[in-house]
Amino acid sequence: MEELAEQAGITVRTLRFYRERGLIPPPRREGRIAWYDDHHLARLRTIAALLERGHTLSGIADLASAFDSGRDVGEVLGLGEPTEETPARLTPEDLADYFEGDATAENLTAALDLGYLATDGDEIVHISRRLLDVSSALVKEGVPLSAVLAAGREVRGHAEALASLFVELLRSHAAEGDLERLRPLAKSVVDAELSMAMDRRLRGS
Structure with a gap:
């Protein structure tokens, strides 16, 4: 614990407080020895960075809980990485910078549920750099992230219906090898x- 606190630039008392609040996961124990690793150090540095950005300890605890319960990137990508979308790797601090005050536990949970975000160790992966940039631009224009995510959920349903329509159309009238070319x-x-x-x-408004 003393070594971890020293590397993180905090006091042992602060580290104990963070552990009691559930901000960092418990150490691995071997008998009476508690082992901390790079994952704990990364989490402490994330806490420090988020505090600098104005997040409260309570808000950070909620974010950490949502982050820890998120699905692994392999589970979200399922059959493999998207063929046309480029995933974006982010730290929690990066995510806070993208969405400023809207990077709340509620919004993070909603994005995780939609499959926009997944976890990969201490990193967050957004499945589409394009969607990430557009969402951030909308938030910067004053649209709440919660509204962007709610719209995304509706768009997802329509997009699935459109994809089904076109895949069936192409499968009925084109050779299997031509599907990607006609996409x-x-x-x-x-x-x-x-x-x-x-x-x-x-025009009608």
């Missing part, structure tokens, strides 16, 4: 229809 055409149809639908909505 951009389906995306272009959806993009054009969405653009025209937004034109109609905006």
Whole structure:
């Protein structure tokens, strides 16, 4: 404990307090010896960084709980990494910087439930750099992250229906080997229809 506190730049008393609050996981024990490792040190550095960004210890504890209960990246990606989306690796501090005051335990839990986020050791993985950047841009424009995530959940349902429609269409009229090659055409149809639908909505408002 003394060695860990020294490396983290905190007092043993503070370390004990963090452990009692559940901010760090318990050490591995061998008899009367408690072993801490790099995972504990990384967590302590995360706590320090989040405190500097204005998060409270209570909020950090909630974030840590959501983070620890998150699904592993292998489980989220399932059959492999997305073919067209680039996952983004983040520290908890990076995530706080992306979404500022909206990086709450509730929003983190919602993103984990949607499968946008997964855990990989001490890192967080967002399954799509593109979605991460767009979500961050919307938040910076004043849209609450909770509303962005709620919209994402609705979009997910519509996207699944559209994907099912086009996959069935292509499987019925194209060779199996042509499905990936024709995939951009389906995306272009959806993009054009969405653009025209937004034109109609905006003109009607």
